[in-house]
Amino acid sequence: MTEVSRIGESEWDVWRSFYAMRRRLDHALEVQLQRDSGISRPDFEILIALFNAPDRRLRVRELISTIGWEKSRVSHQVTRMEKRGLVTKFECDSDRRGSWVELTSTGRKVILGAMREHSDTIKRYFFDALSPDELAVIGTASASIISAIEPTPCDASLALDNVEPAGSSTVAE
Amino acid sequence: MTEVSRIGESEWDVWRSFYAMRRRLDHALEVQLQRDSGISRPDFEILIALFNAPDRRLRVRELISTIGWEKSRVSHQVTRMEKRGLVTKFECDSDRRGSWVELTSTGRKVILGAMREHSDTIKRYFFDALSPDELAVIGTASASIISAIEPTPCDASLALDNVEPAGSSTVAE
């Protein structure tokens, strides 16, 4: 038997457990957001970014660098959200190629509620389930995995928390 | 200021780190599978399940209970994979509603390669990045989160590892 890998069964058990956890957690968060606030997780990320921005508005390119998506994904998502009245788009004076994306008052109400409820859900399913030690280990382990994947590429703007919101209720996915 | 939640900034840092890690890890695994084997992660899960099954075939309902997807997702995915020649479908004699899904020889070749390369990638990005202690903590923490989400509902068939494959090379996402 050619040894397939040096990883043993107990390690694979950890992987499977980790894998299942991610799926269930994602699903639970998605369901809660949809049920309580009528939005998806992509919606939530866009809304949070806009909510934390000065004047509740961002250029599409700033949105891209803030949440780290591909530009066409942002474009599609913003288009869909505009149809539902969560955001509006309008032209940019200083750069006629560009456009602003701004939170509507509806969008503002939605994100305010969603932040509260979503934070509670994350608390319940994530923080409350873990001891302080486990939490600390997960923090360092996550950083290790990230740096294993990206051996220090450009390290560009991944600071999602650079703008201080009104109530410092930073969920900031 | 009404305290928005009892979670402090350092805890939110852990959440953000965890969140970013999941995104990058998923992306890295997706990219590797697509590049090395020309398949997606959904493809991989279906192929693994079939590979581990007796005669490399399963009823759609068994596929559903094995990997835990919704039935329409399985149906759509199998349809797409059949078009690409990875699996075939044929009628079931004992239950005329049902149908078998079977690995083609192409599918078998693909999954054999993919298991090797994908295991290596998981090793590199996950196991090699973590100490044994961290790994153990992640295992128990994952279980805690899962049980926080599902307060022991039915606990039904989530055993993805109930069938022993030929070479015991269990990646089993």
Place this chain on the structure above:
DNA sequence: TCAAATCGGATGACACGTCATCATTCGCGC
């Protein structure tokens, strides 16, 4: 100054995932 490269963003095609719904078949109680 003007042509080329680059940037900002939109779009179309396609894969993926969920929901609701449908048709067929089973199975079970009568």
Place this chain on the structure above:
DNA sequence: GCGCGAATGATGACGTGTCATCCGATTTGA
């Protein structure tokens, strides 16, 4: 046997995500 509810699986509609491509505006540099 018969009838009805449940199971099996497919399908269509729609939201989501990626890739390739396009177009107009801007920057650059010769």
